[in-house]
Amino acid sequence: MKTNFNEQNLELTVIKNLKENGLPIVRRMEFRNADLAAYTLNEKGDLVPEVVVEIKKEPSKEAQMQLMRSAESLQTPYALLATPDRLIWFESSTFLPIEPPVFETKNRYIEDPDQLNQVFKYILDLIRENIYSSKYWLYMLQGLLVRTYLFEKSSIEQWYELSQDNYFELLETVYKHYEIDHYVEKPKMPERAFQQFIWKLDEIPPIYSKYNEIILNHMERNGSTGAHMTSPPVKDLFTDIINTLNLNRFSVLDMGVGYGTIATSLLNSNNNIEKLTAIEKNPSIFGYYKMLNIVSGQNKSEVVLGDVLSSENNLQEADVVVVDPPLGGFQEKRDDISNFQVATEGRTVSTLDLFMERATELASPGGYVVALVPESFLFNEKSNFTRSLLKDRMIIESIISLPPHSLKPYTSVKVSMLILRKKKHKKETGENILLANCETIDQFPKAVAGYKNWKSGGDLE
């Protein structure tokens, strides 16, 4: 009987076979003679080329010659000729057929950050080219989430068996399992692209502590998220200022975590954080942040879907409260904000004023509020009341004025960072305020150093 030769299908079968035989990494050889090359990973996580593969309808002298040349150029000890009927293994030194060798890889997944980034980029391009949706981030994150789920259930080997329909079915279960209460989008890919997605994701770990950072960096660079992300220099400024406080075993509350650039950077840079509570009211963004934490194995972050201004969320006081609020919004008066002091006058109240008052409640006595406010908040008459409420409850330690482009590309509003410490008793007063003016973002580290020096009682520059 004559079989229809389909090179692409055979390729996937061969890749699966190679992986099962201890070769976790398989690459297409775009510019060489062979079709594929397969690798083990050594102790250091480097790729070690083991075999080149030629996929042909049937064995031939030319195919064998081609294989020999590729094996020589990539210096692999083995070569494989794959036909629909059989797999013929050769030893490169003699080019005699041999029994299938057994490979032993020292590592199962790519963990080197540069290589991992390359795999990420490859998968993202693949998704972008093959789904008709702008949500390729979500698609990637969903893939990682499914793998985390399978890994936690000790069933990671099921990953390679998933058809597209099964995958989406499983995704529903996974969303339920992790309580991601959000509609599951299921953009279909051509089957071959989907198999490639499966194959490539299988090269990277099911859980990896830096996934959150890698994904946020990619998202940032691709500018695909709009105003819900803090720009990298301001994210670093928040992180460095909070790390300068030198707190031991402390808790953090992020009052509108967005995709979590600040929260992630804090968690990844400070082991003294015991717990970080992140609240976000947009369900879709909340879902992203939650997934990022799960696939990164980040279990110090508690994520709450809700309105930080509402008292129904039972938020606990924290040692550090991060306020990176939506800039410039107003809220109609409604029952649940009627008990805010800043909401006593007028028909509407600025969201920022509400955020600042709430922050003073959510900081523990002696704890800090680190907040980004538009410059107008510091001077305009409308915020008079809020400013005096802050002075009443907090010690104003520092005001760092940031240059106008700090939040670009999201907004060009000029902002300042406030560092406030909550009074332990009403009569407590501060000695002096550190005022810093950064004319460029390059001066942020100097502002951090100045604040550190000021905190330790040093002279002001």
Ligand SMILES: C[S@@+](CC[C@H](N)C(=O)[O-])C[C@H]1O[C@@H](n2cnc3c(N)ncnc32)[C@H](O)[C@@H]1O
């Ligand atoms: C400027 S973004 C925060 C960006 C974030 N800091 C980051 O690290 O990328 C403000 C976030 O606050 C959220 N937000 C606005 N009002 C809120 C509220 N009342 N309660 C909780 N989250 C809120 C918005 O949905 C938005 O994601």
